[in-house]
Amino acid sequence: MFRLGLEPIRNSNNTYLKDMLFKEKEEVFSGYSRRQFPMGFVRDYYNKDRDMKKLFTIDISQAFRMLLLASTRTGKSFTIRGMIDRMKKCGMSVCILSDVKNEYYSSKNPVQQKFRNKLIKGEIAEGIPMKVFRPTFFQYLEGNASRLPEGQEWCSIDLSLLQPRDFVTMMDFLGLTKIQKDSMERALYEAKQAGFEIKVWDDFRTLIENSEFIQGKAQILNRLYKINFYNPFDANHRIKPSNYMADGYTTDLNLQYFNSLEKNNGFLQVTIASWLRDIIDARKEKKIPPVMFVVDECARIVPAVGDTVAKYEILESIDTDTAYDVNFCLKHDTLIQTNNGNKKISDLDDNNDKIVSWNFKINKRIKTKFIKRKPEIKKTFKIQLENGTFVEATKEHKFFVKLENGSIIEKTVDKLKINDEILTELRNCEKCGKLTSNKKYCSKKCAFSDRNGIKNSNYNNKWSNDKKKQQSEKIKKWRKDNPDKAKQLDEKCRKIKQNMPEEDREIQRQKVLKYFRENPERAYEFCRKNSDHNKGKKFSEEHRYKIGQSNIGKHTISEENKIKMAIAVKKYWSEISLEDFLIRSKSISRKSKLRMKNPTEGQLKVQEKFKTMHLNKKMSIETINKISKSRRGIKLKQSTKEKLRESTKRIFKNVTDKEMKERCRKAYLKTSKSPNELEKYCMNIFKDIDVPLKFVGDGKIWINRGNPDFIDEENKIIVEVYCDYFKIKTHQSVEKYKEKRIKQFEGWKVFFFDESQVKSEYFKSMVDDIYA
């Protein structure tokens, strides 16, 4: 799959041989086996090269139960369909016991083209044969025989497969007392022991009539008559699912519109039980291959806690307090807050948009993903609120209502009352008092007028470029004609700017910074435009001097300007051609040399001053730092280096060990900035993760003349953080540096992280791995 070679792959940054060698190869389909069942592809969020490349398989040589717990629209049925089709291919037989939505019926057609990228590479899409059956009692209970979909068949319960308990379960459907249930089960059990078989429904009736144990016979016989009315034992539709499974079909029990039945439905339970019994028997006799049972929407089939099935009480069950039908809640033109402004609910795209929700734990707005369903036509209700807003929703939709005691509850629309207090996110505009949604001001106009105290009639006007030019010319003319008035106006503007509250100014600044960080190109354009009007102008020396003097001590370059300058410089040097670069760099060095060769009188005076002013003077730490900063990067001559060496030797001649250590530490701190930015970054991360790694890179701890960056003394772990550039400079290569460090810290576990690794998203997980 991947090209091997020494050159990096085109159109990909920093992809070299080592990366290519360790890349996971994409799995290719190599046939189905009876042992390994392919489930899907493994997600590796931390390594993009390995993500979705490795096939995830499970061992199916032994029986197992799998629990899929998921809400609607999570791809639950889609996943199971994939499993069913492949189980069939692996030589297993499949039985779907509760197809509540009638969604598993298979088509002869292969999977749609859009899903084929989710198959294993080389796997062939094809239709899987399936037999779908629908219990006959649906026909009688609903009184509508036309509900049977095309290609499906009716199926009835085979009496010969029923156990005594099954009969009691069926009677449960019409209600029985506990004594009646017990007595009936005993009668059925003893009849079975005596060899009495129930082949027809009438046999069951005669058994009850002749039994001595059963209590309340008349009532039970009346119920038997009612059950027979539903005709669940229709002899024409008796099937054995195992017969079809032996022929290679997947069997499916269609329970669509099961909601119309009563919850604790005896027929349903007995149908499922008889199917299970038949399939298990067939498997014991090895008539069919191993079987995979699918019980979909089991929350709806399993009885609730406290219910009884054939006199047995259900102790634990799945939460059944869920509605089968989805509530189609909000009117199509309802506006929803998204990351792209307010959008109509009908226009929302759950793949691209994020909607705003409220996190009650931290009391903050959060933008999250959401799930959207297809629309349905429903009756709506209009709810008008005190603040002038309204919402139209169906009666099933819920809103948050605040009670008098301060607690918040959920209420459906049909239970809402007038004067109920609904949670909203509204506040009053600080200027005009109108209601706004989470903003200080209701409009830009209000915001502008409130801050400056002036209402600008042209605010928010959208002019064309020509119009803008005309306007600017007009202003220029007016300024020329009325210089006094223009001065007054400028002063007024200056005052307004000065009086602007710092909070507002900070907000404004942050907004601009954020915008420029996100859009560096726009920042560059902005700088370019601003500098355009001075382009080509040559200022006189006097003018330059004036500008220089006016700027001394006044301007500390703001972060905003720093970013702008950095971007502009980067852009300039990235766009410049090699030839231009050489010429430019030469000219810069020539200029600086010329300045040194032909210094002005002022410069000479300063040089002389510098020669004498530092002699026998104790400088403050600040000035020392300043000087050291200015000297960084300067290459010293060999002679001066030797002089320095001798002087340090002289200093350290008569010093004790403790003092020596302290001096070393101080000297070390002077030569290198510690902790540097990378180390500071790491320290913050270690704090976040609560890892016992302490920073000792400022010379606190020395091991074999080596000072580690971070240390965990308990676990004997050392973490070294470095930049490739400096290590190559000092140690010739990173590997040599690592070898040297490992030798120095013998007996310790040493981990190395370079700058790119530290600043990557996965650094936290890498650190976790150390302790894992």
Added chain:
Amino acid sequence: MLKTSKIISIEESETTECYDISVPKYENFFLGNGILSHNCFASQDIVSIPRRLAKQCSKIMVPYNVNFEVAKDAMKLAGLAEAEVQANQYNKIRRTFERMEKFDWMFIDVNTKSYDIIRPLAPLSWALETGE
């Protein structure tokens, strides 16, 4: 900040096209006019794991949009609770879980006491889509 507003009136309105949206974890969302609405079909979201049922299963799968507490519960049942004690490992699982995307599943194997995040394969035969 959240505030409240009193209801003045509730009237029957027209019968029109209605939509459903649901936020998996927070179960609420803001309408354009600032009203905080509850999830449309939150009742179907999974809140907890049926313990006895899960204990009988050797493999458990939970999807991307399930609450992490539910996933943690599933991992505890699978014997991965030891991981919780080791805080670092637990954090890693949480971070992995938070990265899960649409249609991803967490597969927990009780026998091997391991977990994986997988993207399931598509069916070979025609896949029925919602609404069809």
